[in-house]
Amino acid sequence: MSVRVRFAPxxxxxxxxxxxxxxxxxxxxxxxxxxxxxxxxxxxxxKRLVPGALEDILDSLRWLGLNWDEGPxxxxxxxxxxxxxxxxxxxxxxxxxxxxxxxxxxFCSEERLERLRREQEARKQPxxxxxxxxxxxxxxxxxxxxxxxxxxxxxxxxxxxxxxxxHDLVHGEISVQNRTQDDFVLLKSDxxxxxxxxxxxxxxxxxxxHVMRADEWIPSTPRHILLYRAFGWEPPQFAHLPxxxxxxxxxxxxxxxxxxxxxxxxxxxxxxxREEGYLPEALVNxxxxxxxxxxxxxxxxxxxxxxxxxDISGINPKPAAFNYEKLEWMNGVYIRxxxxxxxxxxxxxxxxxxxxxxxxxxxxxxxxxIQERIKTLREGAEMLEFLWKEDVSPVLEDLVPKGSAPEQxxxxxxxxxxxxxGLPEFTHEALEAALRGLAERLGVKAGTLFMxxxxxxxxxxxxxxxxxxxxxxxxxxxxxxLESAIRLLEQVPSSER
RNA sequence: GCCCCCGUCGUCUAGUGGCCUAGGACGCCGCCCUUUCAAGGCGGAGAUCAGGGGUUCGAAUCCCCUCGGGGGCACCA
Numbered sequence: 001m002s003v004r005v006r007f008a009p010x011x012x013x014x015x016x017x018x019x020x021x022x023x024x025x026x027x028x029x030x031x032x033x034x035x036x037x038x039x040x041x042x043x044x045x046x047k048r049l050v051p052g053a054l055e056d057i058l059d060s061l062r063w064l065g066l067n068w069d070e071g072p073x074x075x076x077x078x079x080x081x082x083x084x085x086x087x088x089x090x091x092x093x094x095x096x097x098x099x100x101x102x103x104x105x106x107f108c109s110e111e112r113l114e115r116l117r118r119e120q121e122a123r124k125q126p127x128x129x130x131x132x133x134x135x136x137x138x139x140x141x142x143x144x145x146x147x148x149x150x151x152x153x154x155x156x157x158x159x160x161x162x163x164x165x166x167h168d169l170v171h172g173e174i175s176v177q178n179r180t181q182d183d184f185v186l187l188k189s190d191x192x193x194x195x196x197x198x199x200x201x202x203x204x205x206x207x208x209x210h211v212m213r214a215d216e217w218i219p220s221t222p223r224h225i226l227l228y229r230a231f232g233w234e235p236p237q238f239a240h241l242p243x244x245x246x247x248x249x250x251x252x253x254x255x256x257x258x259x260x261x262x263x264x265x266x267x268x269x270x271x272x273x274r275e276e277g278y279l280p281e282a283l284v285n286x287x288x289x290x291x292x293x294x295x296x297x298x299x300x301x302x303x304x305x306x307x308x309x310x311d312i313s314g315i316n317p318k319p320a321a322f323n324y325e326k327l328e329w330m331n332g333v334y335i336r337x338x339x340x341x342x343x344x345x346x347x348x349x350x351x352x353x354x355x356x357x358x359x360x361x362x363x364x365x366x367x368x369x370i371q372e373r374i375k376t377l378r379e380g381a382e383m384l385e386f387l388w389k390e391d392v393s394p395v396l397e398d399l400v401p402k403g404s405a406p407e408q409x410x411x412x413x414x415x416x417x418x419x420x421x422g423l424p425e426f427t428h429e430a431l432e433a434a435l436r437g438l439a440e441r442l443g444v445k446a447g448t449l450f451m452x453x454x455x456x457x458x459x460x461x462x463x464x465x466x467x468x469x470x471x472x473x474x475x476x477x478x479x480x481x482l483e484s485a486i487r488l489l490e491q492v493p494s495s496e497r
Numbered sequence: 498g499c500c501c502c503c504g505u506c507g508u509c510u511a512g513u514g515g516c517c518u519a520g521g522a523c524g525c526c527g528c529c530c531u532u533u534c535a536a537g538g539c540g541g542a543g544a545u546c547a548g549g550g551g552u553u554c555g556a557a558u559c560c561c562c563u564c565g566g567g568g569g570c571a572c573c574a
Contacts, residue, residue, distance in 0.1 A: 188572040219569040296511035326523040373535035450532040
């Protein structure tokens, strides 16, 4: 039988890296086995729907390269793939379970359930439904009350004894006593299914063979097994993935936790990583490695290699902290491996985000200057910003090296200006020769002089190599920038010179 | 409170009874290169395998207990 797996997000927020990793593992597993990867949208909670979330999930998945064989926009033989469009199916299945004697109608009000829970908590007893309607409402009475328009839910008759056991592909044998499970709701009073019902019905109808999902579902898996049995269906295989923790290993990967821990990182959604200039292939490689390992040395994998090597047995059951530094390093590696043309192309959107309109020729020549010194595309765009910016507006404290006076720097820059004006050729070699000579004549350390010029010309202390940068900028703009830096220094009150 | 899961360097991990005086990677430190920042090269620190008991000739690996961390207990997913 062919492998069929699914990723089933709820459109209640943007796609989180944790969700992305779940999707990735499912996708890799499907591709490895030549099976199908299905995308199903679980939007049965109408109160928590977030506008734009579905689009973000689809976009993020596509950006990562995780294409789906069946699902929204592509269709498939078991559709529709959006649960809100399958309501009739769940309703029919829930009622069928009642007819089979495995489920029952419950008319308990929310107030009664709330009171019940409070009492249980007060007595420090396990909370859960007390099965009132299972024992006290006959099928005939139930029919009468439904006909009279009374709201109801459908609950599963959970066996009172015995244990439910399943073999998890990551965690091994897991078993739970049935008496610790209450008669959970299958169909809500608004006619919508709960996650449990919709999930099981769809996984069965869509012929899902392996359910790979987040760890947090382990406690409800026995319920799902019970549901499969009630229907008389064969349950799929389960593999529960450990969650991704914040970099400290304490707390979830969320904006709030990151902030509370005083971290510099802020990205938690796939779109955040995209905005910061991470390459999708680097994120994929990194994500594959959090919670999974192939051997004791391989770290860099192409997608094809990942597909070839991926195996559930390599999944670590331990929750993993998200290591931003390693992701940065890996992104740098991927950037360095890009062809210059590819890097130029990928950089463009980030330059445009800075409000720049780069000319391709300059960009092409600038790439070799930054390729090995950036970790993200955004960083690359920022590093090249000076090439197209109208005014780089250096700040005084960057312009004046420690231990120097503004007046000194003014003299240096003026001398530099003079030297460059008459330069026959405005090339890297000519610039270097001229400015090294100048440093010597001035009796200044080359590095110190260069830093002042660097800041004057680019507005920053961290830049691509100076002479290449100036050559790229061109004589005219270089001189103009030196002039404005000199003017800035002239404005310093004489007492501070 | 009840139920479940997890526990090897700061972090990601290799390890499935002897090859482990525990290997790799990120990060960190030092040196080299160097016009800034990187990249690169070389070297280094860093884990009594959560703790305690067993089993065994032999345990990070098997068993038990304890501790610590996480998750679940909704007409949310």
